[in-house]
Amino acid sequence: MRDSRLAKLRARMQERKLDALLVTSIPNIFYLTGFTGSAAAALVTFDNVFVLVDPRYTVQATAECAGCHVVEYANKSATVALAEQVGELDIATAGYEADDLTVSAFRRLRAGIPKRVSLRATRNLIEELRRVKDADEIQLIRKACAIADKAFEDVIGQISVGMREKEIALLVDSTLRRVGADKEAFETIAASGPNSACPHASPT
Known part of the structure; x- marks a missing residue:
């Protein structure tokens, strides 16, 4: 079920020439990964899905997010952890959920992501998939x-x-x-x- 959702999302990412999508909406993270916690971020590339959580949720995310790379972060915000994860990958263009991020969170994201990475606002990329029920x-x-x-x-x-x-x-x-x-x-x-x-x- 999740594989088909990710395949559809990646097709949409390819249409928009995105190397990755930064997912910060908790309902969207649940839809893609199965994670039921209340705090997380996710990074979807064409090869992997990274689920970033603080130590409260590491065990839970590992159990719930089969096939995903669970990354634990501490003493920083999810946005900063997400920026660091992007910096470790060969990414040129990354989309972000414009309707979910606050201005301050976006500024932290932009400040933490290498300048070689272009950030592109996306809207309803996942929500439009969620409208069609499987x-x-x-x-x-x-x-x-x-x-x-x-x-x-x-x-x-x-x-x-x-x-x-x-x-x-x-x-x-x-x-x-x-x-x-x-x-x-x-x-x-x-x-x-x-x-x-x-x-x-x-x-x-």
Whole structure:
């Protein structure tokens, strides 16, 4: 699955004459490598995928990112570590995720990367691939829908008059986990009465 994603990404990189792509968006890193941690950077070339993590995530990345080179960095930012990794490779043009990097992060990146390397802004290079779901993703979506349906049926049967919204939200969360969910997509919203007019109500 990841191999086909990388193949499609590399084809797009070739079209744009990029030797490498610097990936800083955590959802995009997960999509390409399977890494589920909350802090990392990745460097995709035509030969390798480097996943850069701090010591908290080395063991996890090694287990999750099969086929990738896991690089541990310490006492520096992911951006600086990424720049150093680029400097070790024979790269002339590298793309970066323009909509993910802050100005300060880009400046650190530019300062750390050798001047021989040209940086080129990219937008939606990976996101456009993510829009088309593969068979595994479709199966996972169907599974998630079935879990949500089962949880809803179970919760409806347990709600009673007088329950607080917070109690219902907690019931939803625990039921989702019990029937197979890993976690909630966002904080559960349970709203009743006048509060139900607020799409993003906070349970009381």
